[in-house]
Amino acid sequence: MLLLNVPYEEKEEAKKLGAKWNPEIKKWYVTNPKTYGNFLKWIEGGEVSYILCDELYLVEGKTQCYRCKQQISVIGYGIKKMVTLYEDDIEFIDGTIHIGSIIDPIPETLLKYIQKHYNYKMRYSKTIGDQYLANGCPNCDSLQGNFFLFQEVDSPFFIDSDETASNLTLYKIKLPYDLVLRNVEVGYGSEDDRIEKCAKIISLDIRL
Ligand SMILES: [Zn+2]
Structure with a gap:
């Protein structure tokens, strides 16, 4: 709605x-x-570009910190239904959960929840020369950059098999109203249908 x-x-x-x-x-x-x-x-x-419909997922994955080598939890966003508005065009994601690295703005209650449970804050990335809300290692506080987490072949959020999908935990958040966003960065993996089939999905009762 x-x-x-x-x-x-x-x-x-x-x-x-x-x-x-x-x-x-x-x-x-x-x-x-x-x-x-x-x-x-x-x-x-x-000015609107993206409208997230019905539900949003907080996606938790596991990775090894590149610096201290500890096994750590990191997060992304799962998007199943979204309307993307271009100047004269409109596009839909409908039915398959895809994983995003950025949603902007993050609803305040969700950001609070994330920051309570994960080491997630504004961090400066030398690679892109700018700061963004990013995952960090809870042990040594090193930036776990979005490229490293989302786009490399062995990234926790790059899904290429039932096994990689089954390593994810999805927290499903029902949206009382559709979420209007300025920016969304989402990847469209060809194997993403495995996410809903294999990942653990848990309802998360927070009100956005
Ligand atoms: Zn570390």
């Missing part, structure tokens, strides 16, 4: 396009992602 910011004087227009009124929260909303492109001007947060 996507919430809309419809000014009073445009309500008939929104209604005609299929928006519905929720009297409890006093907002207009739409439910079919295939029609979201018709409601762009009313989407909260202004």
